[in-house]
Amino acid sequence: MRRRPPLELAGTTVSPGRTAEIDLEVGRLVTGSPLAMPVIAMHGRADGPTIWVNAAIHGDEINGIEVVRRIRAALDPRRMRGTVLLVPVVNVPGFMTGTRYFPDRRDLNRSFPGSRNGSQASRVARAFMNTIVDRSDVGIDLHTGSGHRANLPQIRADLDDTDTRRLALAFDAPVMMHAANRDGSLRAAATKLDKPVLLYEAGEAWRFDEAAIATGTRGVLNVLAELDVIDAEPESDSSRPPLHSVECRSSQWVRARRGGLVSLWPVLGDQVLRGQPIGQIHDTRGKRLSRLTAPTDGIVIGENRDPVVNQGDAVLHIAQPVPPPETDTP
Numbered sequence: 001m002r003r004r005p006p007l008e009l010a011g012t013t014v015s016p017g018r019t020a021e022i023d024l025e026v027g028r029l030v031t032g033s034p035l036a037m038p039v040i041a042m043h044g045r046a047d048g049p050t051i052w053v054n055a056a057i058h059g060d061e062i063n064g065i066e067v068v069r070r071i072r073a074a075l076d077p078r079r080m081r082g083t084v085l086l087v088p089v090v091n092v093p094g095f096m097t098g099t100r101y102f103p104d105r106r107d108l109n110r111s112f113p114g115s116r117n118g119s120q121a122s123r124v125a126r127a128f129m130n131t132i133v134d135r136s137d138v139g140i141d142l143h144t145g146s147g148h149r150a151n152l153p154q155i156r157a158d159l160d161d162t163d164t165r166r167l168a169l170a171f172d173a174p175v176m177m178h179a180a181n182r183d184g185s186l187r188a189a190a191t192k193l194d195k196p197v198l199l200y201e202a203g204e205a206w207r208f209d210e211a212a213i214a215t216g217t218r219g220v221l222n223v224l225a226e227l228d229v230i231d232a233e234p235e236s237d238s239s240r241p242p243l244h245s246v247e248c249r250s251s252q253w254v255r256a257r258r259g260g261l262v263s264l265w266p267v268l269g270d271q272v273l274r275g276q277p278i279g280q281i282h283d284t285r286g287k288r289l290s291r292l293t294a295p296t297d298g299i300v301i302g303e304n305r306d307p308v309v310n311q312g313d314a315v316l317h318i319a320q321p322v323p324p325p326e327t328d329t330p
């Protein structure tokens, strides 16, 4: 069998069957030292596709960093068919300063595909596109809720695209949400290059959430198995439930009609019915200001975790499942 060529990435040569840790220089700090993005390149011994998995495009979204750590621990490039590029932290300045955004307050995920001469965020986006996306076939972008909001583990992707849908089903998160691309996002920029991208949302910023991390790790490995980079788990494994991702195409936030202290009763993943009481808002003296009811049937995919709310704040995110296709019964 022909020996697989080595991977050349940012001046580093990675032999088949080996892992390399690469500090990808994406700019300069004010000190003059390089601004380096960590990349773990796992170059499988046998030929196959290249998949990137990135976390922390938003600097405070750390569940994905732990997912990436577990993926690395689970993979052995000597047994892989293809290449996996792990980028645990894309927004390095945001991660270091504990913020979602770049130091210039720009959202990196609105700065793609970026430019060589633009803002700092735009330059980092460009470097990520040139070094990671251009050489990959498929991407997985790991996120969490923001601003004290927690998300049920869910895939957001273009479910109308056949290849993307196949991978979203394979990931097998509790929910998969059809989502249009947002201008400036990594997903939109990669999609323009015909690379299927799954965006995984789970948990909240600055917290490790075991369910979010475990589901994310399992999901990435499921996708790698679907792409035949790794062996699938034996079908006889009865601990593995059948594919069960609920498809949703619309969702709605419930907003606080009054400012105050909110109590919410459903938890992530709960089914709610239209008109069902889902919480209440009190003032600081204990007077009830508002009762919250579900505006629609659906599944709870996001919730506010900050009890102090202003009038109009989004407190509960409810998605409407698509009815499964009718199956012909004889």
Ligand SMILES: [Zn+2]
Binding pocket: 057, 058, 061, 142, 143, 144
């Ligand atoms: Zn995010």
